[in-house]
Amino acid sequence: MAHPSLIACHECDLLQHPAPVPPRGAAKCARCNALLYRVPGERGIENAFAVLIAALILFVVANIYPILSMELQGQRVDATILGGVRELREGGMPAIAVIVFLTGFLFPLVNLLGMLAVLLPFVRRRRPRYLATLLRGVMMVRPWSMIEVFMLGVFVSMVKLAHLAHVVPGLAMVAFVLLIVLLASAATVIDPHYLWSRWETLE
């Protein structure tokens, strides 16, 4: 695989010519041995595409089913993410409703669909004109799609609520945790460095 340009180490800033890396291999910094990038296996893109389809299904499950259920004084309340957004808005907290809507729903969805749209041309081996713009767009949205941070917030709330009510994690919680694992496994492929290197394989 050809890597014509220099790359900088994230840890020690050493500029170096990337060495050719075999599939499933990783390039490390010549000075500090930090990981520079990984190269997925031969069918890495196809596998990541399948993983992202599964992630999209999990995302739908995570938004249909309750993220947690609470029992308080004999009453049971099921909370979904979008239901929570509505409650926050009606409860006079529109700013928090917007943040929860963006970080828990819109950005992860845009991120997932964007990654699928970026990989589709590689799966079909066709290079559409919009591909470079799309890849830049996905890399911009990505830092805002922080499901891990969102889930941490949900866990903290659960612990705090546990003193007041009987709190049970819902199916959406399981779907979200699996979603985080799937996104992490697809992340190696959604790497601009790697995708640019695959550019010339497209027609």
Ligand SMILES: [Zn+2]
């Ligand atoms: Zn280094």
